[in-house]
Amino acid sequence: MNIKAFFVDALASALELGIGTPDDVLRHVTPDVLANNLPRPLWARLLTACLGAPKVDARLVVETVGVANLCEHVPATIIWTCIAEMGTRSIGKAFEAATPSPMISRTTQPMRSTSSVLSPPPEPVAKPTPASGTPVQLGPSIPRPTPAKGVATQPVSGLVGESSEGESQPPSRARSPSQRFRQSGTGVRTLGGVARRPQAAAVPVVKPIANASKRVENNDYETETAVESADWREKEIVVDDEQLVDWQADPGSAVAITGDDDFSDIGGRKR
C-alpha cells in the first residue's frame, strides 16, 4: 500500500481538475503545519519564491512546495482531511470532522513553544535624570562644584575678566596652609572657574580719553616721563628754592668730579 502516492494522485488531480483549490489545501495544511513538517531546504525554496513573487497566495505556496512534497512530509491525516473535504463537497455532502483536526489545535504545535526562546526584552531600567541645572558628579575624586552667588548661571567665558570677584570667594577645596601652589601634573582642573585659585587683581589703568587717537599713532603705552603730550608745556611747575642749585656759587657741591678730565670751561656753558 502506497498511501502517499495515492494522495499525490488524488490531490494533484483535484487541483488540476478544479475539484479543490490551493486555498482548500492551505486551510488544512496551515503555515504552522508546514513549519513543523516541511524540511528546511523546502522552506528555503518557499521563502525564496515568496520573496521574489509580486503576490503571495495559496497557489504560490502549493506550486512552490509541490503536491508530492506536501504528501511526503505533511501527516497523512491532514492530507486525507483535505482530500475528504474536496470529495464530500464534490458529491454535495457536508464535510464534518469527527475529531478536532490536529493542525487546528495550535497548543500542540512545537512552533508555539519556540516563542519562549524569543522572550520579550526586559523592561527598560529607569535611569534617574538629573534635574536641570544640577551638574552630574563626574567622578568619585572630583567634588561637586559649589556655585557661588551670581556666578553659577554665567557662562565660563564671562568669568575670564572677573578674577577680582573670584578673589573674594573662599576656595571650595580645602588646602593645607603650607601648600601655597597646587602641584603640577595632578590632573585636577577647576570646574567652570568657580573653584579657581585666588589671583592677584590687576589694577585697571584709566587712560585719558583726550588725544587718544594721536597717542595711538605714536605708541600704545604711556609712561610718566613721556613727553609726547604737550600738556606739560602749558603747566607751571612749582619748585621750592631749596631745590634750586646755584651753579655759579658752588659748583662743586652739585657735581662731584672725580675724573682727570679738564672741565675748566664748563662754567661758561649753560646746561
Next chain:
Amino acid sequence: MSDQRQQWFAKVVESGLQNEIFNPGDVLAHATPDVLANHLPPELLSKVLTASLAAGSMTPERVLETITPELLAKHLPHEVLWSCIAAAAARAGVTNVVVS
C-alpha cells in the same frame, strides 16, 4: 464541473487500485451487482458477461478489467465511489472524518 469531478473520481479510483489502497473486491463491495445492473448501460453489462464467459469465471478483477475506473466514474454515482475511497482511507488509518 461534472466532467472534472468525473475525471477526478476516475483518477482517484485508478490510483487507489494501483497503490493498493483498495482492491477490486473493495470496489465491488460498494459497487454491488445491484448498483452495476442499475447504472451500467446494456453494452457494458454485455461485455462483462462476455469476458466472464470467455474466462470461465467472473472475478472482481476481471469485472474491473472491463469496467475501467473511467467507466465507473462515468456511470456509477460518485457517492458510491466516494464511499469506497473513504472506507479505504479509514482502513488505512488516515481518516479522522465521518463520511456520511
